[in-house]
Amino acid sequence: MMREALLALSLAVTATLPAQATEPLPIIDVHLHVGEAAPGAINPATGKPTTANTAAERERLTLEQMRKHNIVLGLVSGPDAAMASMRRAGGDKIWAGAFLDDGGNALPPTDTLRKAFTSGDLKVMAEIGAQYHGLNPSDPWFEPYLALAEELDIPVGIHTGLGPPASPYTCCPKFSVNLGNPALLEPMLKRHPKLRVWIMHAGWPYLQETKAILYMYPQVYADVAVINWIIPRAEFHQYLRELVTAGFGDRLMFGSDQMIWPESIGLAVEGVTSANFLSEAQKRDIFYNNAARFFRLDRTASASVDVVR
Numbered sequence: 436m437m438r439e440a441l442l443a444l445s446l447a448v449t450a451t452l453p454a455q456a457t458e459p460l461p462i463i464d465v466h467l468h469v470g471e472a473a474p475g476a477i478n479p480a481t482g483k484p485t486t487a488n489t490a491a492e493r494e495r496l497t498l499e500q501m502r503k504h505n506i507v508l509g510l511v512s513g514p515d516a517a518m519a520s521m522r523r524a525g526g527d528k529i530w531a532g533a534f535l536d537d538g539g540n541a542l543p544p545t546d547t548l549r550k551a552f553t554s555g556d557l558k559v560m561a562e563i564g565a566q567y568h569g570l571n572p573s574d575p576w577f578e579p580y581l582a583l584a585e586e587l588d589i590p591v592g593i594h595t596g597l598g599p600p601a602s603p604y605t606c607c608p609k610f611s612v613n614l615g616n617p618a619l620l621e622p623m624l625k626r627h628p629k630l631r632v633w634i635m636h637a638g639w640p641y642l643q644e645t646k647a648i649l650y651m652y653p654q655v656y657a658d659v660a661v662i663n664w665i666i667p668r669a670e671f672h673q674y675l676r677e678l679v680t681a682g683f684g685d686r687l688m689f690g691s692d693q694m695i696w697p698e699s700i701g702l703a704v705e706g707v708t709s710a711n712f713l714s715e716a717q718k719r720d721i722f723y724n725n726a727a728r729f730f731r732l733d734r735t736a737s738a739s740v741d742v743v744r
């Protein structure tokens with residue numbers, strides 16, 4: 436979710452989730468955020484205030500959670516300075532992403548991005564939060580960035596589906612439910628057949644459209660970030676089960692969407708480990724193998740992790 440939406444999120448209260456130990460097998464978290472803290476912000480899943488009261492604490496506690504859950508690689512996006520700090524603290528375990536439309540009007544020149552991708556300072560183009568700003572990701576504003584990503588083979592992660600309840604009245608007056616529909620990705624997918632795209636938040640609650648895009652475009656993956664801890668657990672499991680039953684268990688990736696609540700990483704992990712309808716192999720795919728394939732870790736010389744089978 437977008438940074439400016441966090442305060443609104445703290446107002447939302449949903450299910451309370453129990454704590455549970457997790458197995459120490461490696462995990463890739465494809466959806467993390469960095470930036471300022473929001474002292475006192477209530478975690479909508481636990482009803483408790485955040486454990487991170489400063490930016491430094493947010494960073495330290497996020498890395499602590501990553502170690503605790505054996506998250507061997509985390510993809511972060513947020514302000515440049517916060518990403519640089521996270522990379523210094525986390526080393527090879529951290530990949531930085533281009534957070535293109537934060538605020539809706541600060542799009543960087545493509546030349547700047549080209550340099551950052553070429554040098555490796557940025558590894559992915561995500562999170563793209565067009566929905567928060569009333570933008571359609573298939574519209575011309577995004578086209579130069581998609582062309583660049585396709586040319587450089589940079590994965591693109593696009594926010595879809597949900598936002599903090601009441602977003603149009605609080606953070607984001609241009610937010611539109613309709614703009615979160617994954618079916619809107621189709622025109623850009625047709626224009627850029629080699630582009631590696633993943634649907635962030637797996638399009639929830641647009642289940643049918645998410646299935647339709649995943650079925651028609653086999654190169655597209657999806658992450659289950661935020662829906663694995665912020666919506667009611669039974670609803671997440673039903674949604675996850677539908678996607679796996681539909682044949683997409685090898686294209687779903689774990690993400691936490693940790694924002695200002697470091698403890699949400701553990702809740703997100705538990706959202707998947709508690710899915711009793713999945714085999715251990717299916718959980719391994721979601722936690723690690725699918726992301727390793729999508730992000731081509733086996734072909735990345737600097738990667739400190741290998742595909743586990």
Ligand SMILES: [Zn+2]
Pocket residue numbers: 436437562594595635636
């Ligand atoms: Zn998001």
